[in-house]
Amino acid sequence: MVALNTVSDPLVLALREFAPLAPHMETHLDAAITQAVSEPGKLVRARLALEAGLANGLDDGEAMQLACAIEYFHTASLLLDDMPCMDDAATRRGLPCVHRRHGDATAILAALALINRAYTLAGFAFAAQSPGVRVQAIACLDACLGPSGLVGGQAADLRYGETRGGARAVAKIAAAKTGALFWSAVFLPALASQPTEAERRELKRLCVYWGLAFQALDDLADVLKSHAEAGKSTGRDSALSRPNLALVLGVHGARAGVDRLAALAGAAADRLATHGARWSYLRRFHVEYFAPMHRRTLAATEMLVAA
Amino acid sequence: MVALNTVSDPLVLALREFAPLAPHMETHLDAAITQAVSEPGKLVRARLALEAGLANGLDDGEAMQLACAIEYFHTASLLLDDMPCMDDAATRRGLPCVHRRHGDATAILAALALINRAYTLAGFAFAAQSPGVRVQAIACLDACLGPSGLVGGQAADLRYGETRGGARAVAKIAAAKTGALFWSAVFLPALASQPTEAERRELKRLCVYWGLAFQALDDLADVLKSHAEAGKSTGRDSALSRPNLALVLGVHGARAGVDRLAALAGAAADRLATHGARWSYLRRFHVEYFAPMHRRTLAATEMLVAA
Numbered sequence: 262m263v264a265l266n267t268v269s270d271p272l273v274l275a276l277r278e279f280a281p282l283a284p285h286m287e288t289h290l291d292a293a294i295t296q297a298v299s300e301p302g303k304l305v306r307a308r309l310a311l312e313a314g315l316a317n318g319l320d321d322g323e324a325m326q327l328a329c330a331i332e333y334f335h336t337a338s339l340l341l342d343d344m345p346c347m348d349d350a351a352t353r354r355g356l357p358c359v360h361r362r363h364g365d366a367t368a369i370l371a372a373l374a375l376i377n378r379a380y381t382l383a384g385f386a387f388a389a390q391s392p393g394v395r396v397q398a399i400a401c402l403d404a405c406l407g408p409s410g411l412v413g414g415q416a417a418d419l420r421y422g423e424t425r426g427g428a429r430a431v432a433k434i435a436a437a438k439t440g441a442l443f444w445s446a447v448f449l450p451a452l453a454s455q456p457t458e459a460e461r462r463e464l465k466r467l468c469v470y471w472g473l474a475f476q477a478l479d480d481l482a483d484v485l486k487s488h489a490e491a492g493k494s495t496g497r498d499s500a501l502s503r504p505n506l507a508l509v510l511g512v513h514g515a516r517a518g519v520d521r522l523a524a525l526a527g528a529a530a531d532r533l534a535t536h537g538a539r540w541s542y543l544r545r546f547h548v549e550y551f552a553p554m555h556r557r558t559l560a561a562t563e564m565l566v567a568a
Numbered sequence: 569m570v571a572l573n574t575v576s577d578p579l580v581l582a583l584r585e586f587a588p589l590a591p592h593m594e595t596h597l598d599a600a601i602t603q604a605v606s607e608p609g610k611l612v613r614a615r616l617a618l619e620a621g622l623a624n625g626l627d628d629g630e631a632m633q634l635a636c637a638i639e640y641f642h643t644a645s646l647l648l649d650d651m652p653c654m655d656d657a658a659t660r661r662g663l664p665c666v667h668r669r670h671g672d673a674t675a676i677l678a679a680l681a682l683i684n685r686a687y688t689l690a691g692f693a694f695a696a697q698s699p700g701v702r703v704q705a706i707a708c709l710d711a712c713l714g715p716s717g718l719v720g721g722q723a724a725d726l727r728y729g730e731t732r733g734g735a736r737a738v739a740k741i742a743a744a745k746t747g748a749l750f751w752s753a754v755f756l757p758a759l760a761s762q763p764t765e766a767e768r769r770e771l772k773r774l775c776v777y778w779g780l781a782f783q784a785l786d787d788l789a790d791v792l793k794s795h796a797e798a799g800k801s802t803g804r805d806s807a808l809s810r811p812n813l814a815l816v817l818g819v820h821g822a823r824a825g826v827d828r829l830a831a832l833a834g835a836a837a838d839r840l841a842t843h844g845a846r847w848s849y850l851r852r853f854h855v856e857y858f859a860p861m862h863r864r865t866l867a868a869t870e871m872l873v874a875a
Contacts, residue, residue, distance in 0.1 A: 365653035
């Protein structure tokens with residue numbers, strides 16, 4: 262796989278090229294969207310969607326459109342999550358948050374512009390598919406982003422302090438909030454090759470494991486990393502009564518949980534590889550992206566636990 | 569045409585039926601979405617989209633899905649417009665605004681859920697169309713809702729106080745902010761019958777006239793009506809330095825402007841009717857919906873001017 266986040270990375274270039282900018286648009290909105298698409302994070306979901314699209318028969322352009330759609334949905338969710346009425350974050354990816362620079366209204370409108378463009382790109386990516394595939398793709402996005410997915414998970418996340426709950430409740434929120442975008446990154450492109458029921462079940466398992474593991478790593482980072490190291494406002498989950506696996510399980514428990522989830526995800530990816538070559542990218546992704554991230558975060562938390 | 573806003577109105581029922589609700593969803597989000605879809609306004613855009621869909625060959629179900637999609641986009645824009653960082657309204661449709669009842673974060677998430685469901689419904693409504701029509705429909709929604717349409721218009725609206733500008737600048741914002749949803753209500757369904765270039769130009773003119781006229785009527789209401797009479801927070805455009813045609817042209821100028829726009833819209837609808845029977849619904853809509861609303865608002869403002 263090619264290196265990420267370099268100026269020549271086709272995905273990074275495409276994220277700028279497809280950005281919802283227009284001539285003579287209001288300058289704060291322009292600046293907000295430009296910042297949001299020019300400072301990409303790890304692009305995990307987008308890279309996954311790109312690989313998935315190519316593996317499942319989309320052409321290069323369609324796979325790239327779909328990857329950018331998934332990344333725009335993710336970026337929009339971050340713009341909104343950072344707002345004062347949600348996580349009230351000050352920085353993101355080493356820069357002041359969009360709402361701190363351009364105001365809350367501009368952050369909302371930038372998120373809406375990204376979401377609108379994301380639906381457009383997803384629609385274009387599937388334009389050549391059969392009616393049956395397209396209807397499934399529309400239903401998949403509806404489920405991933407709606408009240409049973411990202412939006413519902415975020416709503417439960419924000420009200421967690423009113424109900425509390427143990428690891429099970431926290432995991433359920435993480436599955437909706439973080440798992441849903443992994444699910445859309447993997448399952449939406451997979452629809453183009455019409456997976457069997459058994460394959461769909463394995464894909465779902467894998468995405469749930471990855472989603473929970475990513476959220477647990479993020480939760481560990483929130484608890485343990487300092488503001489400067491994380492590049493975004495941290496230590497906030499406790500202050501804001503947000504669900505956090507490292508808070509409900511303890512740091513050692515959360516670390517053990519991530520190890521277990523990583524093993525389960527690896528096993529699911531292995532099983533999928535036996536179903537056909539088009540699923541081998543999942544195993545590769547797990548080894549080349551997930552495992553190093555897992556190791557890095559655990560190492561970082563280990564140092565901090567020891568300190 | 570059937571009466572609006574009654575319990576037996578199929579459109580009112582469909583707006584509830586298609587609402588983005590899910591079992592066990594977070595209760596504030598559930599209540600916010602339920603309020604937003606249960607207290608419909610005049611449903612002008614949705615009714616227009618419904619008529620347009622049927623006139624252009626969509627079946628009953630598809631036309632209804634499209635009508636609800638347009639109404640959900642509109643409703644989401646109202647939920648967000650009312651927020652403290654935008655117009656900071658207290659009431660809407662005679663009830664406390666969603667963000668006042670359930671908080672800003674819930675209002676944002678409710679808007680996102682409605683927008684997600686709106687794209688789903690629009691996708692389903694066009695699922696049976698040819699690839700060419702579908703790609704045009706996707707591009708139409710992208711343009712109507714993005715930085716050149718609704719989102720861009722709202723951004724310019726909020727920053728109007730920084731630049732000011734005369735009637736021309738205000739009209740440009742109104743065309744993007746209000747005209748775009750009329751354009752999507754009329755043009756999106758029209759794509760199903762592939763209008764000629766000449767017909768597209770006339771449709772565009774008509775939607776610009778309607779959009780500007782509706783915005784001017786709304787601006788007059790803002791300036792003249794009391795809080796109680798309008799059922800929403802009014803008199804705010806001046807306080808918030810928002811673009812308002814009745815403020816830049818004066819009440820008499822704005823009233824004359826609405827008369828002129830209504831005449832232009834009527835003439836455009838008449839011309840379209842000569843192009844074919846499928847456009848006759850536009851003339852009917854103008855006479856049965858637009859003209860009475862125009863008369864009522866002007867009469868209301870007249871009484872208040874005289875008072």
